[in-house]
Amino acid sequence: MSKKSRREINAEQRARQQRVRDEARDRCRPSRDDLARMLLWKMIMSTEKHPRGRREALDRLRDEIVDGLDIQGFDVRESEDVFEDLAARYADGLFPFRPKRHLNSA
Template structure:
């Protein structure tokens, strides 16, 4: 059996990946990044109601920054980006763009069911 060329394997991989993306879109399946963005927003917004909000956010920021530095990102830049995100996130204004490809979705202000 002859091994397929790299070009042919890559072409087949592109087709498989496109099928996976199409299926995920059809099933309205969130990506890992969608969940990560939502989780970070939820954690920052949850801190709003705490008496120790600043301490909570500082601890969260420090833990996130440590992981980013381990990946090779700059500590100072990572802190700055986190602080910018935290200052923009508010409970009454979710920062997410509407996913137009997810037509017939539940509005963002709908209570969990």
């Protein structure tokens, strides 16, 4: 049997990945990013109830997340900026996510 070309391998991978995405959509299965967004929102919102104060809890959460991003090679200052932007956006307490209309078709 001859070795597959890079083009054939890539085409098969694209088809396989599309099947995975289609199956996930059909099953209404959240992605890793969907879970991460919801987790971050819940964590930021939970700082409201923190006994030591919201800002202190938020700073501790930011520092832990930014430390992990720093280990991965992201810029610390940029990571802090992104976190603070998200925290400010989430601060109003409103649910910040758009409905996933394609999930309501079932």
